[in-house]
Amino acid sequence: NAGVTQTPKFQVLKTGQSMTLQCAQDMNHEYMSWYRQDPGMGLRLIHYSVGAGITDQGEVPNGYNVSRSTTEDFPLRLLSAAPSQTSVYFCASSYGQGWTEAFFGQGTRLTVV
Amino acid sequence: QQQVKQSPQSLIVQKGGISIINCAYENTAFDYFPWYQQFPGKGPALLIAIRPDVSEKKEGRFTISFNKSAKQFSLHIMDSQPGDSATYFCAASRRGANNLFFGTGTRLTVIP
Numbered sequence: 001n002a003g004v005t006q007t008p009k010f011q012v013l014k015t016g017q018s019m020t021l022q023c024a025q026d027m028n029h030e031y032m033s034w035y036r037q038d039p040g041m042g043l044r045l046i047h048y049s050v051g052a053g054i055t056d057q058g059e060v061p062n063g064y065n066v067s068r069s070t071t072e073d074f075p076l077r078l079l080s081a082a083p084s085q086t087s088v089y090f091c092a093s094s095y096g097q098g099w100t101e102a103f104f105g106q107g108t109r110l111t112v113v
Numbered sequence: 114q115q116q117v118k119q120s121p122q123s124l125i126v127q128k129g130g131i132s133i134i135n136c137a138y139e140n141t142a143f144d145y146f147p148w149y150q151q152f153p154g155k156g157p158a159l160l161i162a163i164r165p166d167v168s169e170k171k172e173g174r175f176t177i178s179f180n181k182s183a184k185q186f187s188l189h190i191m192d193s194q195p196g197d198s199a200t201y202f203c204a205a206s207r208r209g210a211n212n213l214f215f216g217t218g219t220r221l222t223v224i225p
Binding site: 004035040041042043044045048058059090092099101102103104105106107 | 119147155162212
């Protein structure tokens, strides 16, 4: 089983560029989410989805867009990259919300210069 | 505002020793407290979790102690091994909620 797959693993962007971080899971999980991990701040929720066609904002949504057209895929879009978005991004999926185990991808390390 | 406070930031323990990481929270609505383990270059993975109807949960060398009145919980790693060297995150959530609130992480190094 692949679990949660994120691409790319590394990316360097120039300020103002746009890009999409890809996330796919093969566990038929309804709940998917995006986190960013910054030194000294733990992981913070950017956006989440409770099923295909349904998305909502987390703690730090500004500068990011998401969509969920299928159960398997949950891409994260940076519309106009800023240096403050330099971070490690993790996609996660789980069977449900709250009490269930979250399965994380291996992360995308993004640098905005 | 950090919903879950974690300490220490880093921890160095001799092989065979006990590693202890502490977390505290304010929101009394939280009712699920997992610990995640993260190795370099990998995503976090669930290590162990507890709900507040019990004060302790043990899985092998890993134990969560939970103090509901103090709103604190801790991870104890007994007989720490070099393979336990990783970053550990505590987290909190509640049933039906959309967010896991993570602590800031503890980098554990176990010296052979």
